[in-house]
Amino acid sequence: MTTLALVVGHSEEIAPGIRELSFSRTDGGVLPAHPAGSHVVVDCGEGRRNAYSLTNPGADPREYRIAVLHKSDGAGGSGHMHSLRVGDTVTVSRPRSAFAPVSTARRHLLVAGGIGITPMLAHARDAVRWGRDVDLIYVHRPGSEAFSDELAALLGDRLAETTDEDEFGRLLDKALTGQPIGTHLYVCGPGPLLDRVLADAAAAGWPPERLHLERFVPAALDPGREFVARLARSGRDVRVPSGRSLLDALHEAGVAVPNMCRQGVCGECKVPVLAGTPLHRDEFLADDERGAAVMCCVSRSKTETLEIDL
Amino acid sequence: MGSAHTSVPRWPTSDPGLDRTGRSYAILSFGPDARPTAEGWHRQVVELGRPVWARHGGSADEVLAELAERVEAARVGWRLMLAGPQADVLAARAVATSGGLLDAEITLLVTDDRHRRVWCSHCDTTTLAEVATGDVTGCSGCGRSLLVHHHVSRRNAAYLGFMVDAETIDGEAV
Numbered sequence: 001m002t003t004l005a006l007v008v009g010h011s012e013e014i015a016p017g018i019r020e021l022s023f024s025r026t027d028g029g030v031l032p033a034h035p036a037g038s039h040v041v042v043d044c045g046e047g048r049r050n051a052y053s054l055t056n057p058g059a060d061p062r063e064y065r066i067a068v069l070h071k072s073d074g075a076g077g078s079g080h081m082h083s084l085r086v087g088d089t090v091t092v093s094r095p096r097s098a099f100a101p102v103s104t105a106r107r108h109l110l111v112a113g114g115i116g117i118t119p120m121l122a123h124a125r126d127a128v129r130w131g132r133d134v135d136l137i138y139v140h141r142p143g144s145e146a147f148s149d150e151l152a153a154l155l156g157d158r159l160a161e162t163t164d165e166d167e168f169g170r171l172l173d174k175a176l177t178g179q180p181i182g183t184h185l186y187v188c189g190p191g192p193l194l195d196r197v198l199a200d201a202a203a204a205g206w207p208p209e210r211l212h213l214e215r216f217v218p219a220a221l222d223p224g225r226e227f228v229a230r231l232a233r234s235g236r237d238v239r240v241p242s243g244r245s246l247l248d249a250l251h252e253a254g255v256a257v258p259n260m261c262r263q264g265v266c267g268e269c270k271v272p273v274l275a276g277t278p279l280h281r282d283e284f285l286a287d288d289e290r291g292a293a294v295m296c297c298v299s300r301s302k303t304e305t306l307e308i309d310l
Numbered sequence: 311m312g313s314a315h316t317s318v319p320r321w322p323t324s325d326p327g328l329d330r331t332g333r334s335y336a337i338l339s340f341g342p343d344a345r346p347t348a349e350g351w352h353r354q355v356v357e358l359g360r361p362v363w364a365r366h367g368g369s370a371d372e373v374l375a376e377l378a379e380r381v382e383a384a385r386v387g388w389r390l391m392l393a394g395p396q397a398d399v400l401a402a403r404a405v406a407t408s409g410g411l412l413d414a415e416i417t418l419l420v421t422d423d424r425h426r427r428v429w430c431s432h433c434d435t436t437t438l439a440e441v442a443t444g445d446v447t448g449c450s451g452c453g454r455s456l457l458v459h460h461h462v463s464r465r466n467a468a469y470l471g472f473m474v475d476a477e478t479i480d481g482e483a484v
Contacts, residue, residue, distance in 0.1 A: 008320060021363075044473040081335060084367075095386075104410075106410045176387075177333070177385065177387065178385060179385060179386045180384070180385060180386070180410070181381065181386055181388050181409065181410050181411055182409065182410020182411070183386050183410075183413070202331070203367060204333055204386070204387050205331060205332045205333030205334075205386065205387025205388070205389070206386055206387060207331070207414040207415055208414070209412050209413075209414045210412065
């Protein structure tokens with residue numbers, strides 16, 4: 001795994017509970033470039049690693065910029081991020097692109113809920129820079145409107161912002177039934193918002209190929225049933241109890257699998273499947289990859305035994 | 311080249327059934343063989359109570375021009391259902407995808423594939439001919455004898471044709 005040792009160049013609370021941070025190289029040099037919608041995984045201390053969307057322009061960046069919502073009920077990673085100050089050092093992954101704008105799209109419809117605005121800010125800036133047709137619906141709690149002023153200046157009347165759920169529903173309905181064919185939709189926010197947008201879009205006739213989602217807060221995963229991972233190369237069986245991930249069970253058995261986000265987002269821990277049926281719970285694999293691979297950080301097995309190519 | 315990687319389309323030759331996930335529909339059929347299936351789709355869409363625009367038969371050029379206008383005005387949720395000979399279906403599909411439709415929004419039924427649109431790589435003319443892939447046909451633009459190659463442009467809706475005897479002079483290989 002390639003990581004970057006960076007230094008905090010900027011740390012500011014931009015809305016209640018939301019802190020914007022920037023990371024640079026100590027020599028001020030250029031960082032790896034990335035498309036809009038990319039994320040990095042940041043070491044948050046005590047083995048915690050969180051994925052954050054990059055809001056900075058991705059061409060020859062000299063800083064990576066993120067915005068972190070403080071979650072008091074989380075594992076403490078966001079609290080650690082909020083404690084970072086200018087001059088502190090951080091370990092950051094190279095950027096990962098899993099939510100890039102579709103180059104052939106005729107229009108881009110962006111839907112953001114709460115802190116899910118961060119990848120959309122990158123999309124909106126990129127779309128304006130390159131002259132792409134873009135619309136943004138932004139729903140958030142009253143008083144926590146991160147980036148509102150900048151978005152209003154960037155997008156003008158192509159931004160629809162609301163704090164009211166009913167108004168959001170009306171904006172969404174209108175947007176879903178009024179887009180020229182060739183439009184792609186991007187949504188990021190809490191799980192219930194994503195589920196609602198996907199369901200409403202499907203009801204309005206949107207095929208899945210036009211819908212792109214970034215689950216900012218990973219869905220709470222149930223502990224799952226116990227199963228056995230059969231390691232084809234060594235012939236060993238590894239028991240994966242309920243409540244323990246396949247990745248952790250493999251590690252305890254002495255089998256190291258490269259991993260990073262541990263949320264089914266980054267794609268690092270993909271393992272080929274030879275037999276059995278995976279129970280997929282990740283956001284990474286495409287539909288046509290789901291027969292032959294499993295993301296072992298979050299996914300499990302529908303069958304009692306899952307044979308993997310390790 | 312492995313057949314898994316050919317660009318020659320292998321589209322359904324029997325009714326794939328109506329895609330019921332659309333909000334509105336366009337249905338086009340070319341030729342008498344395709345019409346019953348397309349009219350069946352039409353009836354089902356009407357039963358679903360969803361808007362439908364349909365054309366059966368008529369001049370292919372006019373139908374394609376009208377299709378381009380409909381695609382331009384279409385909103386996401388629109389579905390295109392095409393039935394007819396491969397050459398017509400391929401041409402209509404090219405109009406639709408150039409306007410932004412995805413494969414997931416297009417349903418196809420091919421009633422026969424005897425005719426091919428062949429694009430001449432020498433003079434840029436496209437010729438419609440009754441010719442099989444791998445056989446030779448004359449170019450209506452420059453008169454060259456074109457080998458119909460196993461390569462189809464989805465964008466131009468045509469098979470690639472190139473001069474079959476390009477490496478001979480007066481019948482002698484050079």
